[in-house]
Amino acid sequence: MANRPMLEIVSLEKRFGPNTILKKIDLKVAEGELVFVIGPSGSGKSTMLRCCNRLEEPTSGDIIVDGRNIMAGTRRDLDRMRLQIGMVFQGFHLYPHMTVLKNVTLAQRKALKRTKAEADARAIDMLEQVGMAHKADAYPGELSGGQQQRVAIARSLALDPKVMLFDEPTSALDPELVGSVLKVMKDLKSKGMTMVVVSHEMGFARETADRVVFMDGGVVVEQGTPDEIFGAPKAERTRAFLSRVSG
Amino acid sequence: MDIFIDQFFNIEIMRKSLPLLLTGLWMTLQLCSAVILLGLIGGLFVALGNMSERRWLRFISIAYTDLFRALPPLVLLIFIYAGLPFAGINISPFAAVVIAFLLNNSSYYAEVYRAGLISVAKGQWEAAQSTGLSPTQTLIHVVLPQAMRNVLPDLLSNTVEVVKLTSLASVISLSELLYNAGMARSVTYNASPLVLAALFYLVLLWPLVRLVSHFQRRLAA
Numbered sequence: 001m002a003n004r005p006m007l008e009i010v011s012l013e014k015r016f017g018p019n020t021i022l023k024k025i026d027l028k029v030a031e032g033e034l035v036f037v038i039g040p041s042g043s044g045k046s047t048m049l050r051c052c053n054r055l056e057e058p059t060s061g062d063i064i065v066d067g068r069n070i071m072a073g074t075r076r077d078l079d080r081m082r083l084q085i086g087m088v089f090q091g092f093h094l095y096p097h098m099t100v101l102k103n104v105t106l107a108q109r110k111a112l113k114r115t116k117a118e119a120d121a122r123a124i125d126m127l128e129q130v131g132m133a134h135k136a137d138a139y140p141g142e143l144s145g146g147q148q149q150r151v152a153i154a155r156s157l158a159l160d161p162k163v164m165l166f167d168e169p170t171s172a173l174d175p176e177l178v179g180s181v182l183k184v185m186k187d188l189k190s191k192g193m194t195m196v197v198v199s200h201e202m203g204f205a206r207e208t209a210d211r212v213v214f215m216d217g218g219v220v221v222e223q224g225t226p227d228e229i230f231g232a233p234k235a236e237r238t239r240a241f242l243s244r245v246s247g
Numbered sequence: 248m249d250i251f252i253d254q255f256f257n258i259e260i261m262r263k264s265l266p267l268l269l270t271g272l273w274m275t276l277q278l279c280s281a282v283i284l285l286g287l288i289g290g291l292f293v294a295l296g297n298m299s300e301r302r303w304l305r306f307i308s309i310a311y312t313d314l315f316r317a318l319p320p321l322v323l324l325i326f327i328y329a330g331l332p333f334a335g336i337n338i339s340p341f342a343a344v345v346i347a348f349l350l351n352n353s354s355y356y357a358e359v360y361r362a363g364l365i366s367v368a369k370g371q372w373e374a375a376q377s378t379g380l381s382p383t384q385t386l387i388h389v390v391l392p393q394a395m396r397n398v399l400p401d402l403l404s405n406t407v408e409v410v411k412l413t414s415l416a417s418v419i420s421l422s423e424l425l426y427n428a429g430m431a432r433s434v435t436y437n438a439s440p441l442v443l444a445a446l447f448y449l450v451l452l453w454p455l456v457r458l459v460s461h462f463q464r465r466l467a468a
Contacts, residue, residue: 083379093374107378
């Protein structure tokens with residue numbers, strides 16, 4: 001694996017009024033690496049992820065994607081840099097008034113300025129990759145949660161992002177639908193996508209993650225390979241958390 | 248019974264007054280087009296101001312919607328048409344009506360838009376912006392279509408009110424439908440032209456009112 005960092009989080013701090021949610025977080029994600037973030041609710045893991053494309057505005061610190069600091073520059077620069085940072089949400093957030101195909105082509109047309117033919121072709125490719133090409137003309141309301149989430153992944157992928165952020169991508173799904181989404185994520189990883197995943201799917205982490213990061217109280221408590229974190233956690237807080245979730 | 252038919256449904260008088268009423272109807276339609284179109288556009292900007300992160304912009308648009316929803320439109324109209332000339336500002340009757348009802352109406356449209364914009368989940372904004380769409384693109388392609396659909400019955404209701412509102416223009420002698428019907432009545436000494444004008448309004452608005460009910464039922468389902 002290349003060691004070039006694709007995503008760097010540098011002393012990231014986030015405060016809401018008197019509460020400090022993130023306390024000077026530092027994290028480097030190498031090209032092609034899958035970093036899996038775990039931690040109790042309120043640990044700041046989702047906030048950290050949302051700071052990575054400035055959906056949440058950091059109080060201070062830097063976010064560097066492929067060598068460029070997204071905290072610098074104008075609003076337009078930010079829009080352009082967001083194209084390189086795909087994001088998948090817990091609640092899918094497909095556009096309900098558009099077909100699946102239009103969901104996947106909208107940003108390609110408007111932000112990347114691709115032609116309709118280019119955007120359609122790319123969309124069909126991506127929908128095939130997530131196994132949803134047969135639903136291109138359906139509306140999101142006609143799809144199951146797992147199908148919607150796969151379309152949402154295709155929507156991000158169609159923009160050729162350099163890194164993909166997953167914010168609890170399977171937490172809103174019925175158990176029997178989780179597998180189809182995890183499979184798509186596993187495929188992505190094998191194709192070399194750089195990924196940061198906030199999730200509770202420990203089995204997936206064990207199998208697929210290069211590195212597991214445990215967060216609590218707005219700091220990174222411990223990080224290591226899945227074997228290290230799940231097999232022999234060093235910090236007491238990590239042990240307590242893992243025994244609770246596997247309990 | 249004869250006198251009733253002769254006074255209200257006199258076909259001969261209706262036929263004679265028809266050209267005048269059609270001229271009035273044309274004026275009414277022009278007024279409606281101007282007020283509705285400008286109101287829909289202006290109302291959107293006021294609504295966006297209302298939801299802005301800038302405090303001064305929020306303050307201005309809230310003051311605007313409060314003021315022009317509280318002022319009676321007829322008071323506004325007479326002030327603009329008959330009051331402003333005292334300050335040396337002379338405005339044509341048509342412009343006076345458009346301005347007065349636009350001020351009134353855009354503030355109602357703004358409130359409807361605002362309800363619509365609020366009804367769209369925050370996740371829609373976030374998803375669109377995370378794919379590199381600018382705030383304006385997000386608004387146009389993602390948020391506004393959903394917002395409009397959610398408040399379509401209210402937008403239509405408000406539009407019905409605009410059409411009815413334009414009959415107030417007769418007060419400043421603008422020759423729209425009601426004013427011309429009144430003229431025809433006083434010339435013919437017969438109320439049939441008024442009945443005919445009422446029928447015109449009915450034909451114009453009844454389908455719209457039906458449509459409002461239809462959309463309300465569909466949204467409730």
